[in-house]
Amino acid sequence: MRFGTIGAGTVAQAIAGHLVTAGHEVTLSNSRGPETLLDVVTRLGPLARAGTVKEAAAADMVFLAVTWPQVGNALSGLSSWDGRILVDTTNSGFAPPAVEDLGVETSSEFVAQRAPGARVVKAFNTLYAQYIAADPRHAEGRQLLFHAGDDDAAKADFRAVFDGIGFAPVDAGSLREGGRLMQVGAVLSALHAVKLD
Template identity: 75%
Template sequence: MDFGTIGAGTVAQAIAAHLAAAGNQVTISNSRGPETLREVAARLGPSVSAGTVEQAASADMVFLAVRWPEVREALSGLPAWSGRILVDTTNVLPNAPALEELGVETASEFVADLAPGARVVKAFNTLYAEYIAADPRHAQGRQLLFYAGDDASAKDDFRAVAERIGFAAVDAGPLREGGRLMQVGGGVLSALHALKQD
């Protein structure tokens, strides 16, 4: 399985670093083009390359890690998803239009609408960036990583990847119910930083 990131900020780089450390091929991308990411890719390791958004989105598992106002543009004009996994790490900002105005109840339902054919998993949005970037393995246990989704096999694949890079993955349920629990501004799992004792 290969991986891509749409977005190359703190969260995307943290995820890419964990994936690369586990020996995976990762393509990172941003809206400004791969030439702006050569140094970042080199710093993250030899298995990380800079590519276009289209190249990153063609990976088996793609992490959407852009700011909420950029979600629509980031997902527009991409090739058909054809069942590939899209991991939505985004959070709705407090000053963004209400989700009801977008015709959905959770942010990831909106993302799923923008990426027809993708198997969407919500993850990493409940953790502050420093907890994502740090080694998830601690003497006291492993960092909990909540995830949600409607496709059981996509969730199984995501869980396997998350566990392989050191997180203790916890299924929060379907996109709607789990998404509500994980959403900023009321979700009980949002900003819940805890460890699982193994």
């Protein structure tokens, strides 16, 4: 499976770091162009490469890791996803545009509307970046990783990848119901817990 990131900040680099360590190839992208990511991919190692947003979005599993106000621009021009998995790591928080002003229930439903044909999985937004970047295996157990989505096969693929990396994935439900639980201020937001082994 090939992986890509739309956005190359702290969260994207943390996820890419885990994927590269596990032996996966990752294409990182940002709005400024591949040449601005040379230091990042050099640090991550030979399995990481810099690419355009379109190149990163062509991967089998793509991580949307931009700030909430950038979501629309980040997804513009990527009109057909053909069933590829888009993992939405964003948090709408209190930054405009407000989700309730967009006529949707959750931020990931907003993302899904702007990524036609994508199988959207919401994940990583409940964790602070340092918990994403750290080794998910602890002496007490494994870092819980909540995720939500409407496509069971996409969620199963996501779980398989990140269970293999060492996280303990927990299915929170659909984009609507699970997404509500995972939004900023909701019950799963910033819940940093481990599954006891």
